[in-house]
Amino acid sequence: xxxxxxxxxxxxxxxxxxxxxxxxxxxxxxxxxxxxxxxxxxxxxxxxxxxxxxxxxxxxxxxxxxxxxxxxxxxxxxxxxxxxxxxxxxxxxxxxxxxxxxxxxxxxxxxxxxxxxxxxxxxxxxxxxxxxxxxxxxxxxxxxxxxxxxxxxxxxxxxxxxxxxxxxxxxxxxxxxxxxxxxxxxxxxxxxxxxxxxxxxxxxxxxxxxxxxxxxxxxxxxxxxxxxxxxxxxxxxxxxxxxxxxxxxxxxxxxxxxxxxxxxxxxxxxxxxxxxxxxxxxxxxxxxxxxxxxxxxxxxxxxxxxxxxxxxxxxxxxxxxxxxxxxxxxxxxxxxxxxxxxxxxxxxxxxxxxxxxxxxxxxxxxxxxxxxxxxxxxxxxxxxxxxxxxxxxxxxxxxxxxxxxxxxxxxxxxxxxxxxxxxxxxxxxxxxxxxxxxxxxxxxxxxxxxxxxxxxxxxxxxxxxxxxxxxxxxxxxxxxxxxxxxxxxxxxxxxxxxxxxxxxxxxxxxxxxxxxxxxxxxxxxxxxxxxxxxxxxxxxxxxxxxxxxxxxxxxxxxxxxxxxxxxxxxxxxxxxxxxxxxxxxxxxxxxxxxxxxxxxxxxxxxxxxxxxxxxxxxxxxxxxxxxxxxxxxxxxxxxxxxxxxxxxxxxxxxxxxxxxxxxxxxxxxxxxxxxxxxx
Amino acid sequence: xxxxxxxxxxxxxxxxxxxxxxxxxxxxxxxxxxxxxxxxxxxxxxxxxxxxxxxxxxxxxxxxxxxxxxxxxxxxxxxxxxxxxxxxxxxxxxxxxxxxxxxxxxxxxxxxxxxxxxxxxxxxxxxxxxxxxxxxxxxxxxxxxxxxxxxxxxxxxxxxxxxxxxxxxxxxxxxxxxxxxxxxxxxxxxxxxxxxxxxxxxxxxxxxxxxxxxxxxxxxxxxxxxxxxxxxxxxxxxxxxxxxxxxxxxxxxxxxxxxxxxxxxxxxxxxxxxxxxxxxxxxx
Numbered sequence: 012x013x014x015x016x017x018x019x020x021x022x023x024x025x026x027x028x029x030x031x032x033x034x035x036x037x038x039x040x041x042x043x044x045x046x047x048x049x050x051x052x053x054x055x056x057x058x059x060x061x062x063x064x065x066x067x068x069x070x071x072x073x074x075x076x077x078x079x080x081x082x083x084x085x086x087x088x089x090x091x092x093x094x095x096x097x098x099x100x101x102x103x104x105x106x107x108x109x110x111x112x113x114x115x116x117x118x119x120x121x122x123x124x125x126x127x128x129x130x131x132x133x134x135x136x137x138x139x140x141x142x143x144x145x146x147x148x149x150x151x152x153x154x155x156x157x158x159x160x161x162x163x164x165x166x167x168x169x170x171x172x173x174x175x176x177x178x179x180x181x182x183x184x185x186x187x188x189x190x191x192x193x194x195x196x197x198x199x200x201x202x203x204x205x206x207x208x209x210x211x212x213x214x215x216x217x218x219x220x221x222x223x224x225x226x227x228x229x230x231x232x233x234x235x236x237x238x239x240x241x242x243x244x245x246x247x248x249x250x251x252x253x254x255x256x257x258x259x260x261x262x263x264x265x266x267x268x269x270x271x272x273x274x275x276x277x278x279x280x281x282x283x284x285x286x287x288x289x290x291x292x293x294x295x296x297x298x299x300x301x302x303x304x305x306x307x308x309x310x311x312x313x314x315x316x317x318x319x320x321x322x323x324x325x326x327x328x329x330x331x332x333x334x335x336x337x338x339x340x341x342x343x344x345x346x347x348x349x350x351x352x353x354x355x356x357x358x359x360x361x362x363x364x365x366x367x368x369x370x371x372x373x374x375x376x377x378x379x380x381x382x383x384x385x386x387x388x389x390x391x392x393x394x395x396x397x398x399x400x401x402x403x404x405x406x407x408x409x410x411x412x413x414x415x416x417x418x419x420x421x422x423x424x425x426x427x428x429x430x431x432x433x434x435x436x437x438x439x440x441x442x443x444x445x446x447x448x449x450x451x452x453x454x455x456x457x458x459x460x461x462x463x464x465x466x467x468x469x470x471x472x473x474x475x476x477x478x479x480x481x482x483x484x485x486x487x488x489x490x491x492x493x494x495x496x497x498x499x500x501x502x503x504x505x506x507x508x509x510x511x512x513x514x515x516x517x518x519x520x521x522x523x524x525x526x527x528x529x530x531x532x533x534x535x536x537x538x539x540x541x542x543x544x545x546x547x548x549x550x551x552x553x554x555x556x557x558x559x560x561x562x563x564x565x566x567x568x569x570x571x572x573x574x575x576x577x578x579x580x581x582x583x584x585x586x587x588x589x590x591x592x593x594x595x596x597x598x599x600x601x602x603x604x605x606x607x608x609x610x611x612x613x614x615x616x617x618x619x620x621x622x623x624x625x626x627x628x629x630x631x632x633x634x635x636x637x638x639x640x641x642x643x644x645x646x647x648x649x650x651x652x653x654x655x656x657x658x659x660x661x662x663x664x665x666x667x668x669x670x671x672x673x674x675x676x677x678x679x680x681x682x683x684x685x686x687x688x689x690x
Numbered sequence: 691x692x693x694x695x696x697x698x699x700x701x702x703x704x705x706x707x708x709x710x711x712x713x714x715x716x717x718x719x720x721x722x723x724x725x726x727x728x729x730x731x732x733x734x735x736x737x738x739x740x741x742x743x744x745x746x747x748x749x750x751x752x753x754x755x756x757x758x759x760x761x762x763x764x765x766x767x768x769x770x771x772x773x774x775x776x777x778x779x780x781x782x783x784x785x786x787x788x789x790x791x792x793x794x795x796x797x798x799x800x801x802x803x804x805x806x807x808x809x810x811x812x813x814x815x816x817x818x819x820x821x822x823x824x825x826x827x828x829x830x831x832x833x834x835x836x837x838x839x840x841x842x843x844x845x846x847x848x849x850x851x852x853x854x855x856x857x858x859x860x861x862x863x864x865x866x867x868x869x870x871x872x873x874x875x876x877x878x879x880x881x882x883x884x885x886x887x888x889x890x891x892x893x894x895x896x897x898x899x900x901x902x903x904x905x906x907x908x909x910x911x912x913x914x915x916x917x918x919x920x921x922x923x924x925x926x927x928x929x930x931x932x933x934x935x936x937x938x939x940x941x942x943x944x945x946x947x948x949x950x951x952x953x954x955x956x957x958x959x960x961x962x963x964x965x966x967x968x969x970x971x972x973x974x
Contacts, residue, residue, distance in 0.1 A: 320908070365907040365938065371973050373908065373938035375873060421874030425915055425933045428875060474935070533912035535935065 061088045061145040076639060077654055078185040078194050078684045080215070081139050081166075089559060089573055090147055090162070092591060096671040097266040098190060098220050099233040100135035100276070104669070106149060106516065106555050107579050107590045108161030111466040111524070112493075116156045118168045118255065119300060120282060121353040121385075125308035125328035126273075127377045127468060127475045130266060134166065136259045136278035136306065138237040140196050140213040143169040150497045150516060151442035151459035154406045155349065155389055158438045158463045160495045160520060168255060170241050171202035171209055176690075183686035189677050190220035190231070194684075209241040219265070222675035223664030230265030230272055230315070249288035256281045268671035269478050271324065274311035280304040290337050294348075299335040319537040320366065326359030326378065345393040352386040357467045358416070361474075377475055379419020381467045384411045387438075398448040406440040410464045412488075414471060422473055423488060426544075430488045434470070438462045438492065453503040455514075462494040469524050469545040474535040477526070479588075479671055480626030481540045484526050491522040491547045508563040515556040523551035523581065528624075549582040553590075564599075572597035578620065588625035591668055592618040592632075607641040607654075618668050628673060633665035648690050655683040723799040727757055733836055737763050738827055740834065745869070749819075749840045751809050752849040753864040753881060758794065758803040760825060768801035772825035778807050782817045789819075790862050790883035790891035792926075808864040808881060809840045810852045847971035852885075855946065855954030860885040861894065863946065863968070866927060871934055871974045878932035880919055880970075882946075896921050898951070901930055902943040902959050902966070910964055911935070919944075934972075942970040 061084060076083060082101040086093045093101035094109060105113055115133055116122070124131040146165040148155065153163020178201050185194040198211035214236040221227050236259075243253035257280040264273040282302035290297040310324040332353030339346040359378035365371075387408030394401045413433040414420045424430055442459030465486070468475055472486035501514035526543030534542055557575035564570055574595040579587035598611035614634030621627040639656030662679040670676060724743050731742035743757040758776075760769040774796075778789045791807040798804060813819050822835040843849060849865040867879035878901065883891040899919035905911045917931035934940060943966035945956030956968035 361936075363908070363936075363938070367907060367939075370907055370939040371937060373905070373936045375936040418873060421872060422935065425873075425875050425913060425935060428915070532914055533910075535908065535911050537909040 059088055059090050059147040059149075061085065061091075061147065076656060076658075076682065076684070077652075077686065078139065078183060078196065079682075081134055081137060081142065084139060085134065085145060085164075088145070088147060089557065089575075090149055091164070092669055094589065094669045094671065095674070095676070096130060096268040097233075097264070097674070098217060098228075098231045098677070099235070099261065099264050099266075100131055102129055102132040103134055103164060104589065105147070105162040105164070106518065107553055107577050107587070108518075109589065111469060112160040112463060114153055114157030114159040114163040116163070116165045117257075117280065118282065119156070119165060119334055119351075120280065120302040120304065121157060121330055121332050121351075121355070122278070122280065122304050122306070123328045123330055123355050123357060123467070125306040125326035125357070125359065126276075126310070127324070127326055127359045127472060128269065128271075128310070128477070129468075130264075130269070130273055130310070131276050131306070131308050134164075135261070135276065136280065137166055137168075137257060138213045138215075138235075138259070140198065140211040140237060141168055141239045141257060143167050150457075150495075150499060150518070151404070151440050151461045152444065152457075154404060154440045154442065154461060155347075155391070157351075158385075158387070158406065158408055158410070158440065158461070160461055160463050160493060160518070168239070168241060169209065169211075170243065170253070171200055171207040173204050173207055173243065173245060173251070174202050175204055176200070176202045179688065179690050181686055181688035183684065185682060185684040187217070187680055187682040189680035190217040192217035192682075205245045207241075207243050210239070212236065212238045220677045220680075223659065223662045223678035225662075225678065226664065226675065228267050228674060230267045233261060233264040235259070235261035235264075251286045252284065253286065254281070254283045268674040270315065270318070270476075271310045271312045271322075272314060273309065275307060275309040277308075278304060278306045293341075294337040294339050297335070297337040299333070301331075301333045303329075303331045305329045320363050322361055322363045324359065324361045324377070326357075328355065328357050330355040343395050345395070347389075347391045347393075349389040350387075351389070353383075354385075355381075355383040356415070357381045357383070375473060376416060376419040376422055377473050378467055379414045379423060379471055379473065380416035381471050382413045382415050383464075383467070384413075385409070400446045402442075402444040402446075404440075404442050404444075406438070406461075408438040409435070410438050411435040412464070412467075412470055414488075419471070419473070423471060423486075426485060427488060434488055436462075436464050436492050438464060451505055453501075453505060455499070455501040455503075457499050458497070460494065460496050462492050464492060465490045465524055465545065472545070474542075476536040476539060477543075477626075480526070480543075480624070481538075482526065482528070482543045482626075483535050483539050483541075484543050484545065485532075487545050490524060490545060493520060493522045493524050493547070495520040509561070511558070511560040513556075513558050515554070517555075518553040520551045520553065521549070522547040524548075525551075525581070525587070551579065551581045551587055553577075553579045553587070567601055567603040569600045569602075570597070571600070585624070586620045586622040586627075588622055588627055589668065590620060592616045592620070592630070605643040608639065609656075610636075610638045612636050615667060621668070626672075627668075630666055630668050630670075630673065633663060633667070635663050635665070636660045650688050650690075652686045652688075653684070655681070657681045723802045724757060724759065731836065731838065733834065735834070738769075739763070740823065740836075742838075749807075749809065749838055750843045751812050751840060752843065753806060753808050753866050755804070755806045758805075758823070759801055760803075760827065762827065769825075769827060770796065770800040772796075772803065772827065774803040774823060774825040776805065776807075776821050776823050778809070778819060778821040780811065780813075780817065780819050785888065787888040788891065790864075790881065790893075806881075808850060808862055808883065810850065810862060811840075812842050813838075813840050845973060847973060849970055851944075851968055851970075853955050853968065856952070857948065857954055859954075861946065861955070862891065863899070863944070865942075865970045868932070871932070871940075871972055873934055873936055875915060876932045876934060878917070878919060878930040879925075880928045881926075882921075882928055893926050894921075895923070896949050897928075897954075898947045899928060899930070900945040900947065900956075901932060902945075903932060903934060903972075904941050904943055904959060904965070905936075905938060906941055906964065907939055910959065912959075934974075937974050940972040941965060942972060944968040944970065 085091045092104045122133040144167045149162045153159045156163035180199040182197040196213035200209045216234045219231045239257040245251045259278045261276040284300040287297045306328045308326045312318050334351035336349035357378045358380040363373040389406045391404035440461040444457035447454045470486045475484045497518040499516035503512040527546040532542035559573035562570045577591040579590040594615035596613040601608040617632045618630045637658040641654035644651040658680045666673045666675045727743040733740040739761045741759045774794045792805040794803040794805040796803045819840045820837045851863045862883040868876040882894045901916045913933035913935045919928035919930035922929045946954045956966040
């Protein structure tokens, strides 16, 4: 059964296609080589970019906490909240929508977690050492990365990109007192105008963390390492090839909010690309990429005391895909085209060991080897008129799911005797975004429509236990396509020393997919409260509003702050789960003469709108205080950077609405980071 | 990759061997009417032999499909006009009784006489089963009685129930299908007989048996879309649907109801009552 997962002819196809791309590229460029390349302007029109490590030395200082986990970086974003099931592998949510409603990619590559219980969001398979930034697009602004409702996040890999920097390297280490987390990392890069090679590695190990007032959170340990290699070679002045390989492995990961831990979460992510400055004379920045990734995820309950029944739950996910994109500029129109596609296999099984060992093992397929094919075309036009601009974009995609395993198909037919093996959809997305500058004011407004297919769990999950609402979930292969009409507006008043933004968005989601209890069904998981089917609600409404500002008190001091409001209700006016209460954060940053310091506060109000039917309880208001200090020293040409900080200074015992089963968050934590870079 | 290597090796071998073989050896494919069955007895007489076949390796308590072939030694051919009939008998210390059984028929395959017997109990040192076979051989009526051994199923699972109903009749309910259960909606089949006296077991028609499969090892987890067993006059059996959501040990809780829906045996499964007194057991 497992060997079928390993034999994957697409690997061969991938190599074949690469050759095609290279050959075509050569041919095309020869035809058009005499024409001068169009000066390309790649417009980034995303709602937010979280800098993770571009030009590392410089930005480390501006970051409150270098070498923190990627999850912490993402959490620092205005638009992202992280759902936590422990200290590791947090799940990003945006506009109060999680994985299934977001398009999350790594350097444009589609990757899908292999865990049926969402214990491995794909953000857990990369580390800050690999990344330069996280590009965030809210709503259909994220459609460039894939079909989405809530938005898109692309984690951009850090590459030297033929900058003539020669050899450089760095070693870095960090320690955190609360969970004794040790981090060791290093990188070695070479780059010239013809060739570059980036290598990096990072290792993290953490013990259980302690919530406020010294309460140990058992099973919150983790250990992970990550290596990556990135290389590029210039074939000619306007043509280059590049390749990426990432290996990420986590072991002994505790999930205190769940009933199981993880003994192995492993990803191998690889890609090759071909880049050319021009194509057919008119197109510029032509980039084509082929990629492949494979993930294995093994849940483990052998270390837990008193499990009612021991079970093994391994899962596999393999994805192969491509994209090819280019810009096209014509007078005021700046076009961007992207053709992309992927093929994914998701397979997960569960074996339970009966207490009476003479009985046979209990086996079921929780993901019945679902094959997803998706081919999409994305186009946008950014039209500039004087002090205003309009961005129009669309994504059209063909999407199909097919159940490859007969055992799994027959299992699902218990619930859906008439179900078809294959389900095909056509997914559409349209958006118009307008921007106008009026003196010191910026107005932004947009309308859009998007669709998404159900996730593998929503369509084909078989008795997936959700510990949040304590129900078993069963997918529905005949779910309708979820679609969303959304509107967003923002107004910014911007002066050199002062800036304030008010923003709001509204999503009207049709056929909103969520679990609905079916009382006629008997639970599978011992101790579960019931069984839910993934069902389309007629609609749901989500509203988010925020007010954020920045004030430069002096050259050295900067004050920032954000307060946000969120609301989500279904068609009966009932609250949707995992919707943020009023939340706020504010910070004072100091930066002068290689010294940096910050003092920040983050908190949220009481969760008034919660829904016990989805396992929610009211979370109380909280506020936590953190501070950091940093200094950069120069030793000849090299630099030594030291940063230390203290989080949750008052050792508050708290949990937020995103904390799975209200597991408490980390108490007081003192961290120190040291990084030495050699130029 | 290993698998691929083997496949290649086999391919190459088969091509090599295939090309060496004679061109004119056309194989006449003869379908074997007892393919896949186990020959569990062969009784040799002067001029003929009687072969007894079963899907199982031995006769067991419960429902047994049995195929019989009679070979005429003179012509070396299997007899197709034997008009065979049978009668199983249990010889207990103080009494004897028969068992529910079907007629023997050779309508599917003219040389194979098929039928089934539901053995209610196993034989032991002092009590034994035999069956009497009546058939014609070359125009001559023959009657042979052979002692047979009937054992409890090796897996020890309950597949037949002999019980007194609340109407004071004695019934025999035996599991027939699925023989190889799957994680799916299985076609469920059983036979129901009434014990009129020691020798007579008429088929009970038009009753109903409700179906509630449970996994005692999983907190009595149940499955949806089961269908009660109802009588099918064509097969003289009870047909229904049995959903099994995973492999493992299942207890199929049953309730027997007569034509006016009065419960003759069995109880509903509830929190307080985890199992019915009428049930089958399954493992796969």
